[in-house]
Amino acid sequence: MALSQGSKPLRVYKETTQLLRLGILGKEPPWYQVVASVPPSTILIRTTPVEFNLLPQDGPDTIGKNVKKSKRFFRPRNIQYPEDDLRKKFFADHPWELARPRILVEDGGNDSLNYDWSKLQQPGRALDGESVIQRQMWLMEEENGNLSQSAAYDLARKEFYRLRMRSDIERRIAAEEARSVGAFFGKTHLQVGLELEEKALLAWKVKAQEAVARRQQRIEAMANPGSIDTEVGDEDGTTDSPSLASVPEARTSPAEPSNSQGL
Structure with missing residues (x-):
């Protein structure tokens, strides 16, 4: 039906x-x-919620009268978590941390609850900005509430710096040990970038020199318009153009022997 x-x-x-x-x-x-x-x-439409922000002197008859509906009534609410402000602060101070590769696959929405954040370094988890944030949250909640947000951030940040410097030293030592036994490493990203920059600068230098030379020629041509013609004539070995009287003689002289032979 x-x-x-x-x-x-x-x-x-x-x-x-x-x-x-x-x-x-x-x-x-x-x-x-x-x-x-x-x-x-x-x-079939959503009704307007009851207004609870009325003044005490307003009676029940005033409910629904002269009440402006919000333009954001049909929009979802902005969900705010405590970690959002901490993430904004950390990545504003460390923007290059966003350039590091990260693992986006998660087993569930509460993976951070499976770790013990009494220490920053966790087994099986890469050290990143989220570790600092969870460590800061733990310090603010578990340390009897004595640490403020800024104090917990400073403490977690210092631990993060210490672990990062330790990992850099370990990586440098491992590379030196590998070179000592004959390992060969290619060019680093910094060296490749410098070479590309040098090539671009050399190409720009050649183009700039050509542009300056063309501009100088135009300036000289505008300053001395007759100098270019005289210089071209001197290079060819001819000083003056032939006279009009000599042109017919040059043309008729080869024809005289032929006429005499014909007669």
């Missing part, structure tokens, strides 16, 4: 009841008793 446009959900139950009474339907649908006990709502 199809519903017409604009029909109410409760009308389905009434029409089904009428069809059962007339014998058109042989048995009740599975949803019939459920709809009878819990009727569907006929309002």
Whole structure:
């Protein structure tokens, strides 16, 4: 049975009841008793919540009158967690930590609860900014509430710096030991970047020299317009152009022997 446009959900139950009474339907649908006990709502839009910020002198008659609805009524609420402010502070002070590779796969939403944050370094977990944040949260909550947010941040940050310097020293020592036994490492990212920068600077230098030379030629041409023609003539070995009288003689002299032979 199809519903017409604009029909109410409760009308389905009434029409089904009428069809059962007339014998058109042989048995009740599975949803019939459920709809009878819990009727569907006929309002298909969300209602405005009750305003609780009224003044004490306002009576019940004033509720709903001259109340402006918020433009953000149909938008979801902004969910704020305590760690959000701590993350904003840490990554504002350490923006390059976002460039480090991170593992985004999680077993669940509360993976941080599976670790003991009484220490910053956790087995099986890479040291990153989230470790500092969870360590700061633990210091603020577990240390009898004596540490403020800034004090806990300073303590967790110092532990983070100490572990990072230790890992850098271990990596440098491992590289030196590998070189001592004959290992060969390629160019570092810094060396590759410097080489690319040198190539770009050399190419720019050549283009800049060509542009300066062309500009200098234009300036000289505008300053001495006749100097270019005279210089070209001197290089060819000709000083002056031939006179008009000599041109016919040069043309007729080769033809005289041929005429004499013909006669």
